[in-house]
Amino acid sequence: MIRFDILTLFPEMFQSPLASSVLKKAIDRGIIRVSVFNIRDFTMDKHRVVDDSPYGGGSGMVMKAEPIVEGIERLKSTNGSPRVILMTPQGVPFDHSQAKRLSQYDHLLFVCGRYEGVDERVREYVDEEVSIGDYILMGGELAVMVVIDAVSRFVPGVLGSEESVVEESFVNALLEYPQYTRPLVFKGKRVPEVLISGDHHQITHWRRREALKRTFIRRPDLLEKVNLSEGDLALLEEIKGEEGKARDN
Numbered sequence: 058m059i060r061f062d063i064l065t066l067f068p069e070m071f072q073s074p075l076a077s078s079v080l081k082k083a084i085d086r087g088i089i090r091v092s093v094f095n096i097r098d099f100t101m102d103k104h105r106v107v108d109d110s111p112y113g114g115g116s117g118m119v120m121k122a123e124p125i126v127e128g129i130e131r132l133k134s135t136n137g138s139p140r141v142i143l144m145t146p147q148g149v150p151f152d153h154s155q156a157k158r159l160s161q162y163d164h165l166l167f168v169c170g171r172y173e174g175v176d177e178r179v180r181e182y183v184d185e186e187v188s189i190g191d192y193i194l195m196g197g198e199l200a201v202m203v204v205i206d207a208v209s210r211f212v213p214g215v216l217g218s219e220e221s222v223v224e225e226s227f228v229n230a231l232l233e234y235p236q237y238t239r240p241l242v243f244k245g246k247r248v249p250e251v252l253i254s255g256d257h258h259q260i261t262h263w264r265r266r267e268a269l270k271r272t273f274i275r276r277p278d279l280l281e282k283v284n285l286s287e288g289d290l291a292l293l294e295e296i297k298g299e300e301g302k303a304r305d306n
Contacts, residue, residue, distance in 0.1 A: 144197030
């Protein structure tokens with residue numbers, strides 16, 4: 058079981074994503090536990106102010122340190138010792154390996170930033186900072202949803218088949234091979250014959266070749282991160298030759 062706590066100014070944003078599909082089933086079965094807390098509940102003034110103008114001038118508002126730190130400390134005192142993660146574009150890029158690593162913790166506490174960011178002193182109270190990409194969102198809420206979804210896939214019992222995690226894209230630094238299901242023919246396009254041949258050796262060979270081909274075409278940078286066998290290298294040379302001929306034509 059893994060527990061996710063979330064500090065946010067907009068708790069309602071999490072209602073729909075957590076109330077459907079695989080995550081809902083995992084929550085209902087007690088495999089995942091998600092608690093969402095409003096940062097305004099940790100303010101000390103009657104107006105529940107959570108932001109202020111930045112020192113030194115500039116546009117926009119900055120989230121105040123007091124309510125965020127109060128929220129972190131209070132949740133730590135009542136809910137155990139979570140690993141605290143600040144969602145920010147300045148954080149470590151989130152990828153498959155990061156999702157797997159975070160799934161090893163039994164309790165994560167996410168802090169969702171907003172506006173122009175958080176007071177720098179908040180960073181003294183977090184364990185790490187995570188980014189889901191080199192772009193700016195309205196806030197950290199959508200980023201947290203992405204991380205929770207990706208991390209949850211590694212939690213035993215969440216997926217119907219544990220093999221799904223092993224075979225999917227990025228596990229071995231390669232993109233996943235093409236997948237097909239019924240009907241056999243769709244709008245004139247037929248499923249590759251090898252997949253209905255019953256020859257598991259040939260199917261495995263075809264899938265490996267297609268994974269290499271798709272990675273070479275779409276994400277060649279990933280090929281630098283995987284240990285390729287001699288067979289893989291031979292297949293890759295074939296693929297490069299085919300693609301070169303296709304470009305020439």
